[in-house]
Amino acid sequence: MVRGVSPALETLLMPFERGEIAIPPRALFLGAEVHPAFEEWPQVTGWQPFKPLAVEWEQAGHGRVDTPAGTWPVVMLLPGKSRDEALAAFAKAYDLLENGGTLVVAMANLAGAQRFEKELERAAGKIVSLQKHKCRVFHAVKDGDWDAALLAEWRQLGALREVDGFTVEAGIFSADHIDPGSALLAEHLPKNLRGRVADLGAGWGFLSRMALEKNPDLKEVHLFEADARALDCARKNLTDPRCQFHWHDVATGLPDKFENVVMNPPFHSGQSTDIGLGRAFVRSAAASLRMGGRIFLVANRQLPYEAELDELGLVWRKPVEDATYKLLFAEKRLERTLLRSGYEGQAAETQRSRR
Ligand SMILES: C[S@@+](CC[C@H](N)C(=O)[O-])C[C@H]1O[C@@H](n2cnc3c(N)ncnc32)[C@H](O)[C@@H]1O
Incomplete structure (x- = not known):
């Protein structure tokens, strides 16, 4: 072979x-x-x-x-x-x-x-x-x-069909139901988001729609998705002019900076589990965050994204965990970034000046 x-x-x-x-x-x-x-x-x-x-x-x-x-x-x-x-x-x-x-x-x-x-x-x-x-x-x-x-x-x-008011197509992720992990994240998404949101692995657009419904003042929502069929469904599900659609491999990074990232990262390539893909999503998200920007992530409990967030110098917490899923909310803070790049003195200074 x-x-x-x-x-x-x-x-x-x-x-x-x-x-x-x-x-x-x-x-x-x-x-x-x-x-x-x-x-x-x-x-x-x-x-x-x-x-x-x-x-x-x-x-x-x-x-x-x-x-x-x-x-x-x-x-x-x-x-x-x-x-x-x-x-x-x-x-x-x-x-x-x-x-x-x-x-x-x-x-x-x-x-x-x-x-x-x-x-x-x-x-x-x-x-x-x-x-x-x-x-x-x-x-x-x-x-x-x-x-x-x-x-x-x-x-x-193969025709387009409807799930809970959303257009979907056979073969795309979660084509016959709203993913329970994404539903959990949507329920706990804050209502004070401002600026621009990136939805990584946006699928047919569930998280983007929920983010917009909870945060009517958002400036733009960018949906990044590798499956062109799912993205076409998302275009039908999100007709708000603030939405932009990108047929994009998130593992290669993002073309822009954002205040917020929402995601339910994939952890499968073909038939097999691929944690590396989820980790690549977390890295792309971190690299695209503006200072003070936040990541809102849902994952199966056993997926080890916390170490990745630490490694990237993000401050994170786990606001919710149930028998299957956990939510991880992370933030890019100046002092942690400086510490990670070796400017400990400068970071301590920043902390002192904030007190
Ligand atoms: C767990 S699903 C979440 C879908 C959607 N956000 C939701 O909540 O219903 C992960 C999504 O990532 C997409 N995906 C997989 N690999 C990708 C890649 N390299 N770049 C961008 N999207 C990818 C899949 O097609 C799938 O739609």
């Missing part, structure tokens, strides 16, 4: 490597991820809603589309994790195929590959399947025999 390439992607390419499917003059890749083999392909166009992977795809020199259109001789698909998202993606891929074109799907066994293969078989009638790397790749040709009613049902699963 090529280093850094997901097992599902390695498996996806097997039917091409084995000559079961000819490499087409042009192909569409839904959920596009980079593989060196694509350098030999005449043309692969990618759709990738997750910003860090979209950037990698473009940096590898491939074309990328925000909204796939037209029809293609081959559509490759690495579906997302949720059932509705995966089935909706099957229908979308079908719609993007030329007549006689081939749909190729790969999934990890742990993500339910066998179950989804059966689903595709129900729609397509016949499929060809291979297994390797604890994944399955299955492909089907678009002929006249697909089950139109089933495809129509699957298309519906």
Whole structure:
């Protein structure tokens, strides 16, 4: 296996490597991820809603589309994790195929590959399947025999829907409920916020909307989110002109300074837990704070963000902790910052002059 390439992607390419499917003059890749083999392909166009992977795809020199259109001789698909998202993606891929074109799907066994293969078989009638790397790749040709009613049902699963008055879409974070951790943070957000707020990993916009509802005098709210689909929902959920939307990888830092940061940081990359991502969020938040600025964070109790806040020289407290979540409120104070950068004397002076 090529280093850094997901097992599902390695498996996806097997039917091409084995000559079961000819490499087409042009192909569409839904959920596009980079593989060196694509350098030999005449043309692969990618759709990738997750910003860090979209950037990698473009940096590898491939074309990328925000909204796939037209029809293609081959559509490759690495579906997302949720059932509705995966089935909706099957229908979308079908719609993007030329007549006689081939749909190729790969999934990890742990993500339910066998179950989804059966689903595709129900729609397509016949499929060809291979297994390797604890994944399955299955492909089907678009002929006249697909089950139109089933495809129509699957298309519906990908349509925008409503949760407690918010627009959401299958596959994005918390697509069928308000996250209880975010609800806890919203309940405890202060009502005296001023200036500008950054909402990191803003999802479909719940925390931003709550921040605005509790703090009508806020100047601007900036939503930073890596999943383009979630951000599109947030645009529908927040029509207030003070909101600005950024398709952005928060781990790379923020382009501006803020008085307030709200966040429920992600702690998963793909299927696995990735505390490093949450820590990167905390670092980006701290670096973007103006002096006196505050971070309002919710996390699962066991996630060790306190050490990170200490390391960054922020003053923090834990106003709420329950069986599952904790809230951490942190502040960037001058004296702590000076202490951390080695100006102990100056910091002591600052403290004395304040007394
Ligand atoms: C725990 S969810 C919180 C979502 C939203 N704030 C809420 O309260 O419902 C974390 C969010 O971070 C987003 N995310 C993951 N990695 C990211 C990254 N590198 N940069 C920006 N957002 C990211 C996810 O797509 C997800 O929407």
